[in-house]
Amino acid sequence: MRILVVEDDNILREATVSILSGEDYIVDQASTGDEGLYLAEQGIHDLIVLDIMLPGISGLEIVKNLRKNGCAISILLLTAKDSVDDRVIGLESGADDYLVKPFAMRELLARIKALIRRKGNLIIEDQINYGNLSLNSKIKDGFVNEEPLGLTNKEYEILEFLTLNKEQIVTREQIFDRIWGLDSDTSSTIVDIYIHHLRKKLIVYGLDTLIQTVRGVGFMLKES
Incomplete structure (x- = not known):
């Protein structure tokens, strides 16, 4: 399984990549929205862990672009915003799940595994x-x-x-x-x-x- 992590917080991104790599996922990473969208559009990943607030294009715009172009990849949004409205906007944009910062890595792994299972009965x-x-x-x-x-x-x-x-x-x-x-x-x-x-x-x-x-x-x- 190959996962793309798009997060501008260097410490959080590196920690997330390290944890996922330790679980035997192949992980690519990006620190800006533009780089994240470019990598996501290659169609080589099974899941994207995506921050909403990014330099350049936002995480929500990335989701909208991918869905508009027919990309059905599973997307887990990360954000510091925890209001109900923010969660609804994120999910309505086409994301599959939503995790509020700060979060436990154990919960991130559980959410990722659930999304992978949900992808299909394969x-x-x-x-x-x-x-x-x-x-x-x-x-x-x-x-x-x-x-x-x-x-x-x-x-x-x-x-x-x-x-x-x-x-x-x-x-x-x-x-x-x-x-x-x-x-x-x-x-x-x-x-x-x-x-x-x-x-x-x-x-x-x-x-x-x-x-x-x-x-x-x-x-x-x-x-x-």
Whole structure:
């Protein structure tokens, strides 16, 4: 799971990133609204932890921009404002949940886990399911009818990303940015190599067509 933290308070942001990283989430961070919106628009994150009061564009404007463009990513707003009106405005703008500062990190983690569960019935505890395919996030391996695929870390991360976005097109660039990072010097053509390896492991179970190529765009996980 990849989380984006957008918070201008350096101490709080670094503490949040540290806690989330310790829970095995992959975390990106931004300290301004403009940088946060740019990263959010890449479509590589599963959830955004978003402060409302930011330098540049506000957190509420980020939410409105994302929702206007059809982005359904889960968003948890952070703010020092605790009036009912502020909470309503935040939720009506399209946010999924709202946490008032100061907060306990334990509550933040609980809210994040609840939002991830709420995203859909794909995820059952540490398992992600689609048809005969299941992924276990603790051991980072995939299974077909309980038979292990023997995935490498990168293979697992790509298959997990495709499964979480099942039956939706995921671009080659989105996969590359999510798995290798926005600042990686590696070429995005490496994605095709890993997709090839995944298909070779799936073909044993007759699932080589599960990962479909959308020519000129990217890939999609979809049962034939």
